[in-house]
Amino acid sequence: MEPDANLVEMMVNMGPQHPSTHGVFRMVLKVDGERIVDVEPHIGYLHRGSEKLSESETYSQVVTLFDRLDYVSNLNNELVFCMAVEKLMSIDVPERAQYMRIILCELNRIASHLLFYGTYGLDAGAITPIMYSFRERERIQNLFESVTGARMMHNFIRIGGLKEEVPVDFTRRVKDLIGQLSTAIDECDTLLSQNEIFLSRTKGVGVISAQAALEIGMTGPPLRASGVVEDVRATDPYQLYDRFDFGIPVGTNGDAWDRYYVPLEEMRQSILIIEQALEQVEAGPVVAQLRRITRPPKGVVFAHAENPRGDLGVYLVSDGTDKPYRVKVRPPSFCNLQALKPLLSNAYLADAVIILGSLDIILGEVDR
């Protein structure tokens, strides 16, 4: 390529170890003065071959690998794989187990969004929000610890239901927790959302239209921020989500502020879902009667669910043995990260961190 005499371009390397990437992600930015001309994202630093590894593990062991994909919303990941196997084997999961799954997954969604809220504040230069959000996230983690025995990597949702019955004081604790959370979310909202500096950093920055967002395959809150009403819980209901009354928050401008505000609003909707689930849940078994060794019939199946970061899908191929033949994960962060190129081109270099942060990626899921 002939160098253009008028254009003085510079390459700026960001990452793989950079605080704003929330993991190991590298991008090479080509800048012309303050403007970004082009960006080349480099992923794969955290590639552990989870999909390939799944082929040598039994079905119940694969659940633990799914824990490690999106490592801040473990329960949601476990659910998707279990749903795929249950679909293939036509297992009827007991209703109590499904309600408990929904309660735990929605709590996990809140925990994940709180993490996003806090770290996004940090990306924008606000140190305080993460103190508030992590205080609340800690409450959720404590509850998870008492229910599943682990703060992360729970391995609690199993094929056919749950690992075991929840503790006796679970309902009371969840009720207390969501009471605290709804005040805390309002607190978080007032703390950052209308902050003058934050507004000027995020409003009108990194705008993507609904059409472009769909074309590039965006999903989850970043897609909804562009005004697309697309939520697997509503458009293709799984578990018992069709029994709940909840809203799908959407943005109007598709800018970084909308991508920040949609998750915040989603937390409120999650609390509504948990409240309804607690009212509806009845006593009963929490796991279906199954054979000790899971051997699904031969065939392929696709199951997907709305994760905090978007539509997580599993394409599962079974050859009738006790190990999956192929597990393909459709990671929402991976799909959202593809939008980085159109979002960053012609943006200011100083906004690179704000735009990357607004996509809310988890590298464990991008690289698998």
Added chain:
Amino acid sequence: MEQDSSQSSESTNKDNEAPTQGEEIAPSAAPRRGPQVQLAPEMLDQAGEGLSVLVAGELAMHDPVMGVAVDQVEVEVPIQNLEAAALVLRDNMKLRFNYFRCLATVDYQEYLELVYLLYSTEYGYQIMFKSRVPYTEGGSSTATVPSLRKIWPAADWHERESHDLFGVFFSGHPNMEPLLLYDEFEGFPGLKSFPFNEYEDW
């Protein structure tokens, strides 16, 4: 009493493979070790059947083979018709598969199967759009798959990943650099033939 119970448990251990023990669990136990394997259920609802008929009609020119994957419609086309059929799926006013969800590559040892998971935000349709590619013994692909990146820009990274892990070459794709693996990595770890346990260079 204790003796009795220990005896019985011993006997069951010993008789584990005896026919009397086997008969009890025969109906479901028989297919799991035998050559015949149970097949996945087909639970296509009315909307799915409608979609299946619709897609078969609209793709009639491209030799579609219809199938069912539990609750989803699958359609397979020959690899030479892939691009044309994809265009129909995206642009046909009755289908409008405007959202590219995922590309799954599956190594069936004799051939590779590309599975495009598509979604129509307008009608809510989901479909598995499939095609087969032969590959040679060495692991490198012989057939070239047309890149669908121009039809669905979202396919970009998914195709790169498929090239990375399975060695499928997508013609017309501007950048086939490794995505998940590092540049010097040799071989295609997604393939069943990849020496997974013996690989030591890490």
